[in-house]
Amino acid sequence: MSAVPRQAVILAAGEGRRMGGNTPKPLLRVAGREILYRTFSQLRALGVERLVLVTQPRFREEFREFLSRHGFEAEIVLNPHPERGNGYSLYLAREAVEGRFVLVMGDHIYSEVFMERAIKGEGLVVDRSPKYVDLNEATKVVVREGRVADIGKGLSDPDGYDTGFFVLEEDVFEAAEELAREGDVIELSAVVKRAKAPVHEVSGEFWMDVDTPRDLRRARDILVKLAVKGTGDGLVSRLLNRRISTRISALLVDRVSPWQATWATFGVGILAAGLNFASPAAAAVLYQMSSILDGVDGEIARASLRTSPKGGWIDSILDRYVDISYLLSLALAFGVPASLWPVVALALLGSVLVSYSTERYRGAFGADMYERVPALSYLPGKRDERILLSMALVLAGLVRELFLVLALITHLRVALTVLLGSRNAERR
Amino acid sequence: MSAVPRQAVILAAGEGRRMGGNTPKPLLRVAGREILYRTFSQLRALGVERLVLVTQPRFREEFREFLSRHGFEAEIVLNPHPERGNGYSLYLAREAVEGRFVLVMGDHIYSEVFMERAIKGEGLVVDRSPKYVDLNEATKVVVREGRVADIGKGLSDPDGYDTGFFVLEEDVFEAAEELAREGDVIELSAVVKRAKAPVHEVSGEFWMDVDTPRDLRRARDILVKLAVKGTGDGLVSRLLNRRISTRISALLVDRVSPWQATWATFGVGILAAGLNFASPAAAAVLYQMSSILDGVDGEIARASLRTSPKGGWIDSILDRYVDISYLLSLALAFGVPASLWPVVALALLGSVLVSYSTERYRGAFGADMYERVPALSYLPGKRDERILLSMALVLAGLVRELFLVLALITHLRVALTVLLGSRNAERR
Numbered sequence: 001m002s003a004v005p006r007q008a009v010i011l012a013a014g015e016g017r018r019m020g021g022n023t024p025k026p027l028l029r030v031a032g033r034e035i036l037y038r039t040f041s042q043l044r045a046l047g048v049e050r051l052v053l054v055t056q057p058r059f060r061e062e063f064r065e066f067l068s069r070h071g072f073e074a075e076i077v078l079n080p081h082p083e084r085g086n087g088y089s090l091y092l093a094r095e096a097v098e099g100r101f102v103l104v105m106g107d108h109i110y111s112e113v114f115m116e117r118a119i120k121g122e123g124l125v126v127d128r129s130p131k132y133v134d135l136n137e138a139t140k141v142v143v144r145e146g147r148v149a150d151i152g153k154g155l156s157d158p159d160g161y162d163t164g165f166f167v168l169e170e171d172v173f174e175a176a177e178e179l180a181r182e183g184d185v186i187e188l189s190a191v192v193k194r195a196k197a198p199v200h201e202v203s204g205e206f207w208m209d210v211d212t213p214r215d216l217r218r219a220r221d222i223l224v225k226l227a228v229k230g231t232g233d234g235l236v237s238r239l240l241n242r243r244i245s246t247r248i249s250a251l252l253v254d255r256v257s258p259w260q261a262t263w264a265t266f267g268v269g270i271l272a273a274g275l276n277f278a279s280p281a282a283a284a285v286l287y288q289m290s291s292i293l294d295g296v297d298g299e300i301a302r303a304s305l306r307t308s309p310k311g312g313w314i315d316s317i318l319d320r321y322v323d324i325s326y327l328l329s330l331a332l333a334f335g336v337p338a339s340l341w342p343v344v345a346l347a348l349l350g351s352v353l354v355s356y357s358t359e360r361y362r363g364a365f366g367a368d369m370y371e372r373v374p375a376l377s378y379l380p381g382k383r384d385e386r387i388l389l390s391m392a393l394v395l396a397g398l399v400r401e402l403f404l405v406l407a408l409i410t411h412l413r414v415a416l417t418v419l420l421g422s423r424n425a426e427r428r
Numbered sequence: 429m430s431a432v433p434r435q436a437v438i439l440a441a442g443e444g445r446r447m448g449g450n451t452p453k454p455l456l457r458v459a460g461r462e463i464l465y466r467t468f469s470q471l472r473a474l475g476v477e478r479l480v481l482v483t484q485p486r487f488r489e490e491f492r493e494f495l496s497r498h499g500f501e502a503e504i505v506l507n508p509h510p511e512r513g514n515g516y517s518l519y520l521a522r523e524a525v526e527g528r529f530v531l532v533m534g535d536h537i538y539s540e541v542f543m544e545r546a547i548k549g550e551g552l553v554v555d556r557s558p559k560y561v562d563l564n565e566a567t568k569v570v571v572r573e574g575r576v577a578d579i580g581k582g583l584s585d586p587d588g589y590d591t592g593f594f595v596l597e598e599d600v601f602e603a604a605e606e607l608a609r610e611g612d613v614i615e616l617s618a619v620v621k622r623a624k625a626p627v628h629e630v631s632g633e634f635w636m637d638v639d640t641p642r643d644l645r646r647a648r649d650i651l652v653k654l655a656v657k658g659t660g661d662g663l664v665s666r667l668l669n670r671r672i673s674t675r676i677s678a679l680l681v682d683r684v685s686p687w688q689a690t691w692a693t694f695g696v697g698i699l700a701a702g703l704n705f706a707s708p709a710a711a712a713v714l715y716q717m718s719s720i721l722d723g724v725d726g727e728i729a730r731a732s733l734r735t736s737p738k739g740g741w742i743d744s745i746l747d748r749y750v751d752i753s754y755l756l757s758l759a760l761a762f763g764v765p766a767s768l769w770p771v772v773a774l775a776l777l778g779s780v781l782v783s784y785s786t787e788r789y790r791g792a793f794g795a796d797m798y799e800r801v802p803a804l805s806y807l808p809g810k811r812d813e814r815i816l817l818s819m820a821l822v823l824a825g826l827v828r829e830l831f832l833v834l835a836l837i838t839h840l841r842v843a844l845t846v847l848l849g850s851r852n853a854e855r856r
Contacts, residue, residue, distance in 0.1 A: 310853040313792035317785055317846060324777055328770055341769035342756055345776055349752055352777060356784050357745055363790035364741035418745060425738040 004119055005100040005167060007050035008043050009093045010074075011188075012036070012063070012106030013082040024059045026106035027066055030216055031223040031253045032304030035109055036063075040072050041305055042115045043102065051075070052096045053106075054089040056082045087186030091176040098170065105164035107210050109219050111226055114205035118165045121200025124148055124192055125167070126160030128203045132222060133161065137211070139189060147196045151189040160199070162189070163207050168197065220303075224250045227302035228295070232358075232370050234382030237295065241384055245295035249303065258301035258308075262315050265293040269322030276329040284394035287326050291387040294319065316355065319383065323351045326390075327406075334399045347403045350410020354381060357417045365425070369417075373424045381413035432547055433528040433595060435478035436471050437521045438502075439616075440464065440491070440534030441510040452487045454534035455494055458644055459651040459681045460732030463537055464491075468500050469733055470543045471530065479503070480524045481534070482517040484510040515614030519604040526598065533592035537647050539634035539654055546593045549628025552576055552620055553595070554588030556631045560650060561589065565639070567617060575624045579617040588627070590617070591635050600625065648731075652678045655730035656723070660786075660798050662810030665723065669812055673723035677731065686729035686736075690743050693721040697750030704757040712822035715754050719815040722747065744783065747811065751779045754818070755834075762827045775831045778838025782809055785845045793853070797845075801852045809841035 012026045026036040040051060051074035055063055060076060067074055075096055079089045090103060102119060104110075110118070118125040126141050127133075140158030142150040151162060175195035179186045206226060210216055224246050233242065252261065269290040275283035297315060301307045331344045358376070361369040370377050386406060393402040440454045454464040468479060479502035483491055488504060495502055503524050507517045518531060530547060532538075538546070546553040554569050555561075568586030570578040579590060603623035607614045634654060638644055652674050661670065680689065697718040703711035725743060729735045759772045786804070789797040798805055814834060821830040 308853075309792040309794075310850060313788055314846060314850065316788050316792075317781075317842070320781060320784065324774075328773060331773075332770060336766065336769075338764065338766040338769060341764075341766060341773070342760060345756060345769070345773040346752075348773055348777055349780060352780050352784060353745075353748060356748065356780060356787070359784070359788045359791045360744050361741055363787045364737040364744075366737075366794070414745070418742060422738060422742065425736075 003100070004047045005102050006048060007052065007097050007100075008048045008102035008104060009052045009054065009090065009097060010036070010039060010104055010106045011086050011089045012053055012055045012059070013079040013086070013089045014107065015082065024055065024062060024106075025210060027062060028210065028216060029254060030109060030210070031220045032300070032306070034066065035210065036066065036106060037070060038109060038305065039104060039106070040070075040074070042110065042112060043104075043119075045112075046115060046119050048102060048119075050097075052077060052093050054079055054093050055106075056080070083185070085185045085187045087176055087179060087188045087191040090188060090191060091173065091180055091186060094170075094173040094176070100167065100169055103166040103168050105209060108164040109206075109208055109210065109223075110163075110165065111206035114163075114202055114207050115165070117202045117205065118163070118200070119167060121202070122167050123198030123200055124151075125163045125165040125200050125202050127163050127205075127207065128160045128201060130161050130163075130207070131204055132206055132208045132218075135161070138162070141199065143199045147198050148192050151193050160201065160203075163202065164209060165207070166192070166197070167200070171195070172197065220253065221246075221250045223303045224253060224299055227299045229298055229302065232368075232382070233377075234380070234384040236291075236384040236388045237382075240388075241292045241295055244292050246299060248293070249296045249299035252296065253300050253303050256300060258297045258304075258306050258311055261293070261297035261300055262311065262318065265290055265297060266318045266322060268293055269318075270325055273322070273325035273329040276326070276333040280330065280333055280394055280399075283326070283330070284391040288387055288391040290322060291384055294383075316359070320352050320355065323383070323386075324348055327351070327403075330390075330394070330399065331403070336400075336403075340400060340403065343403050343407050346411065347406035350407055350414065351383070351386060353414050354410050354417075355383075357414050357421075361417075361421055369421065373420045375420055376417060379413055379416055381409040386410070431528070432475045433530050434476060435480065435525050435528075436476045436530035436532060437480045437482065437518065437525060438464070438467060438532055438534045439514050439517045440481055440483045440487070441507040441514070441517045442535065443510065452483065452490060452534075453638055455490060456638065456644060457682060458537060458638070459648045460728070460734070462494065463638065464494065464534060465498060466537060466733065467532060467534070468498075468502070470538065470540055471532075471547075473540075474543060474547050476530060476547075478525075480505060480521050482507055482521050483534075484508070511613070513613045513615045515604055515607060515616045515619040518616060518619060519601065519608055519614060522598075522601040522604070528595065528597055531594040531596050533637060535639075536592040536635060536637045537651075538591075538593065542591075542630055542633035542635050543593070545630045545633065546591070546628070547595065549630070550595050551626030551628055552579075553591045553593040553628050553630050555591050555633075555635065556588045556629060558589050558591075558635075559632055560634055560636045560646075563589070566590070569627065571627045575626050576620050579621050588629065588631075591630065592637060593635070594620070594625070595628070596625065599623070648681065649674075649678045651731045652681060652727055655727045657726055657730065660796075660810070661805075662808070662812040664719075664812040664816045665810075668816070669720045669723055672720050674727060676721070677724050677727035680724065681728050681731050684728065686725045686732075686734050686739055689721070689725035689728055690739065690746065693718055693725060694746045694750060696721055697746075698753055701750070701753035701757040704754070704761040708758065708761055708822055708827075711754070711758070712819040716815055716819040718750060719812055722811075744787070748780050748783065751811070751814075752776055755779070755831075758818075758822070758827065759831070764828075764831075768828060768831065771831050771835050774839065775834035778835055778842065779811070779814060781842050782838050782845075783811075785842050785849075789845075789849055797849065801848045803848055804845060807841055807844055809837045814838070 027034050053074045054077045057078050077093050079092050139153055139162035140155040141160050141162050143159040172195045176191045228242050272283050272286035327348050336344055358369045455462050481502045482505045485506050505521050507520050567581055567590035568583035569588045569590050571587040600623045604619045656670055700711050700714035700718055755776050764772055786797045
């Protein structure tokens with residue numbers, strides 16, 4: 001495997017006529033972040049240090065303003081003849097790069113997994129089975145002996161599709177120079193074909209190019225869905241809560257910050273607790289709604305690249321206080337007798353200890369417990385499941401039984417967590 | 429700074445007559461581990477890959493057995509003439525090493541901090557102000573222009589003391605060879621003086637050589653004291669609990685495993701909880717005793733190099749259950765009325781959430797919260813403080829007040845934890 005390239009050229013000289021408006025496509029926001037912000041952050045996270053941006057003179061100021069706003073450092077290369085094609089833009093970047101480099105289209109969006117795999121390759125990155133792209137619009141590639149044999153939109157029976165992501169060596173500029181001497185317009189596909197670039201396959205991961213406002217919305221929805229943090233989700237989350245929360249997140253991601261979502265969710269939870277004194281049934285439903293909303297802050301944060309340790313930390317503590325408030329106010333509203341209070345206390349403690357035991361694992365082992373001990377994901381008793389159960393039993397009028405069941409399943413779950421975690425630690 | 433050496437020579441050919449018994453000194457156990465086990469593990473942890481052990485023929489089998497028992501790989505070099513001095517032992521190791529290497533006395537014990545600092549140096553490591561060594565017995569060093577000018581036990585006005593730890597280059601063997609030609613006995617000090625070895629200072633850290641059974645016991649006591657994990661200790665731990673627990677640990681470290689200590693402490697805690705129904709006063713005292721014992725497992729584990737993530741993880745969960753059991757049984761034994769039960773529940777939850785909030789911080793930030801936010805150490809409400817407070821208030825007959833105070837200080841502490849942690853995260 002070759003070393004990861006340290007420099008990248010981003011082509012952003014296109015007009016983007018189908019988008020309407022005057023903003024260059026790479027500066028359009030998708031899920032709360034400019035497309036270019038995503039590309040730059042991802043490349044930097046993968047070790048790319050030098051960024052070269054090719055654009056046309058009339059976009060220069062807009063890109064400069066973008067760079068300084070986010071504190072990105074990038075060299076801007078101007079293409080005074082964008083009509084000469086994106087191959088010509090690449091050709092103009094030849095002075096700015098040395099040796100191996102990434103070439104990427106400024107109007108393409110890629111998932112982190114895609115980029116991680118793509119940057120390890122060499123040549124044109126192709127996808128044999130694109131999941132998110134309109135195949136009629138996509139550029140097809142025919143591969144012979146691991147290299148580009150033909151490339152174009154009209155090819156039938158292609159071996160894969162051009163993802164707009166390349167890992168190239170300096171010698172590609174020779175092919176570009178030849179083509180520059182032969183004609184006026186130089187398409188990138190022609191350069192790649194002339195250079196007989198090698199082909200590297202990354203199939204099935206998310207990537208797409210943005211041409212229309214509809215593409216933007218689709219990309220947003222996909223990014224939110226990919227932002228679902230898999231580990232730690234219970235059955236209720238997977239089957240119900242996430243299906244609703246991702247829709248809410250898609251609606252909110254361009255308007256609302258993760259912190260706003262965290263505090264709003266906390267507010268709904270506390271409201272549910274208070275509502276116990278007026279209508280336990282309504283409170284139970286609102287509690288379940290807060291459980292659905294609980295996914296939104298994390299989804300927005302991940303989709304818009306705004307995650308922070310602080311966000312995750314405080315969100316967890318607030319969740320514990322919502323649970324405590326709800327169950328305590330339910331017990332008070334229900335007028336629990338002294339004889340049942342120890343069970344209520346155990347139910348409350350259990351709901352905190354389920355989280356404590358898995359979080360303390362991460363502190364001790366430095367690893368996500370659900371990844372290390374996947375069996376744990378199938379044990380019932382996670383927060384999403386407890387809350388739906390609470391709603392169901394409260395609506396059925398079985399409050400006493402709810403506390404009994406909660407006390408039982410939570411502490412049983414902690415015991416099994418300790419057991420499974422210990423066995424796993426010994427096997428290592 | 430030079431690269432850390434990849435190989436080490438350990439001199440273990442001495443007779444150790446003052447110890448009594450037939451075991452070579454490096455194989456004597458101090459705080460549950462052979463001296464040589466400590467040296468080998470520490471060197472390996474610092475990146476030393478090749479170990480060369482020089483000993484005399486009659487100890488060969490014992491060292492071989494030691495190596496295979498612990499899975500250490502080391503080359504054994506035999507010195508058939510131990511009476512010719514430790515410089516001769518070094519001389520015999522000349523074929524086994526190449527380039528830069530560590531030279532260390534097999535009967536010396538070093539703290540991890542000492543070794544970490546010493547291995548970065550060059551030449552003889554000296555201590556200008558040894559804290560743990562009998563200065564009359566120690567070898568003195570006179571330094572001129574950063575190099576050994578004179579060395580010996582009888583020197584007056586020394587610049588430092590020989591720690592028995594060296595980082596040497598291959599050329600030291602030339603000095604050893606010269607001395608071998610000149611006489612029969614070669615002391616290491618003479619070799620170092622002849623080679624005009626450079627001097628590297630590491631002062632004030634723990635190191636000592638073991639000559640007598642009394643030394644062994646002293647080393648054990650010091651290792652246990654150094655094994656106190658500073659972060660997270662409350663005032664009560666620092667002033668009271670640790671002073672007692674380290675004495676208990678020193679007595680137990682050669683006999684008891686950390687796991688046995690963990691479970692015994694848990695047993696005492698649960699016993700204290702049960703005792704609430706017979707004598708709340710006795711139970712409160714036993715609860716405080718379990719709090720003192722709670723330090724023992726960690727001290728034994730660290731002093732005997734037996735720490736494990738699993739041990740820390742399970743110990744934490746058991747602590748939570750001891751607290752829950754004690755407070756719940758106290759409330760039941762006291763016959764708490766329904767009106768006070770919400771306070772009892774909050775007191776119980778608070779005791780778990782204090783740990784949850786700091787442990788979840790480690791999970792999110794990958795750092796010890798007490799190290800990142802030292803102010804937190806001075807906030808009251810840690811477990812050691814809560815337990816002493818419980819004992820005091822129960823003995824004073826103020827059970828109702830105890831629950832009120834616990835509920836208040838724990839949740840207040842959580843709130844301040846969130847506040848301080850957030851501010852710290854923003855400053856980074």
